Amino acid sequence: MEKNEVKQRVKLGAFVITGALLLVVSLLFIGTASNLFSKTFTIAAIFKNVEGLKEGDKVWLSGVQIGTVKSVRIVKVGEVIVSLSLKEKQNDFIRKNASASIGSDGLIGNRIVVIQPGNSKEVIKDADTIKAISPADTQEIINIAKEVGENTRSITLDLKAISDKVNKGQGIIGELLNEGTFAKDIRKAVSSFKATGDQTNKAAQSLTNLIDEAQHGKGILPTLINDTSFVSVFKQTLIHVKKVSANAASMSTSIEAVTAKINTKNNAVGVLLSDTVAAAELKAIIKNTESASVKLDENLEAFKHNFLTRGYFRRKAKADKKALQKPSESK
């Protein structure tokens, strides 16, 4: 009986110790998973919105879990302090200018904190605060969408008003679409424009023809344009013209000399032009000559009518008449 009881006690002791050991081992396992037994350091990040992050969520650096979220506290509206408890060994990889953002892990989306290590030279220390990149707020996106929707609504309203006006034939476009006066005017203008265009076309055609003619036909222009030999002729002509003008110049100098001589009274013409006494005499002589010629004229008239000479004058008149008629007949 005594032996049996000892056996029982031993068995019970084994049972209790095994149970306690199992409990301790499982607690250790869980503790390691949530960093309870490894040395940690704490950093903080201030987020605007943590999207359901909670204590114990994972902290990732390059996809490796390096710690857990220690606490999530709202300090004021739009400011949430998230304390991250990270394994001591990992702080070499996180720099002073590191940043934290909120991501999600897996299909259903456990929230995680993702740390971008940064590139400054200083390594992060305990109780440092790092920059936080807050996730795009869903509410903000909705607000923007709402605004866009409102704008679209007012735009469509405006469009509606415009199309109403257009349908009623108001405004230029309305008239255009609804065959108003303006449309008719434009139609007319277009048809006039078309006619003008036709004419312009014709004119252009004629011009083309003309140019063609000028290029390939006969006449003075084509010769001018196409005949290269004519150029030399023209050149020669120009040389002649030049010579003529040179001659003209020398002639005018001669004339100048002559007139200069005339102006001096030493010669006959000069006397005639300049000496007034001589000129008066000359005038008297001319007058005399005139009266003498008048008298001679009368004498000659009388002579014509004289019967001895009358026949001669008649024959002469006839011969003159014939000479005048002959050239007109030959044409």
Place this chain on the structure above:
Amino acid sequence: MPDAIQTLLLECESIFRFVQKLLKQAVARPFEWRETVRQCFEIGNRSLFLICFTAFLSGVVFTRQSRPSLSSFGAESWLPSLVSQAVIRSLGPLITGLICAGKLGSNIAAELASMKVTEQIDAMEVSGTRPFSYLVVSRVIATTLMMPLLVVFADVIALFGSYLTVHTINNTSLQLYLNEVSVVITFLDIFSSILLATFFGFAIGFVGSYAGYTAANGTSGVGKAANNAVVISMLFIFIIDLLSLQIINLFR
């Protein structure tokens, strides 16, 4: 009808007195060490195999049953975390509690009832051996202490069964399985599970003792006491489970 109410009130009074007596005797000296250790052995060691076997089977079954619904949306890798949460938070204590309620509750109630019916308890009282402390307190303390240990075993064995199932299906390594489990399980889960088991143990021991200690009417009273003990302790287990869930969720 007033008769029924009177019976109920009398029963309540009786229970209250029993609890009072139990608490008084539990701290009273001398403490029945030998009998308590013997009861611990009876309750703990003798139930271990049954508990481990059922826990292993339920771990396997639960894993296989929850696999299709998880794999239907490609989350089969969550199987360890799902099973471990279910087992540690609720399934382990519940299975242990129900089996112990059936095995220990009926055992205690029948033993005490037959002693009561055959007036052995009265004889003990006359001989001055303090039957209440010797019979009831030792048993209630034994169930209260042994249940948490049994739950630890049940949890571990159920998770082991679950691991074997996951391993045969997905070829998951033990390391990965343990990592997945330890990520989702918190200290709160384990401590609440153990606290729950303590309450279960107390309920089983108390209900069994009370049913046995208040048994009457000869041999038929023994059967009635055993029956009552099992049914009522099982009910208590579910009620305690629900209440503790509410309380633990305040801390979670």
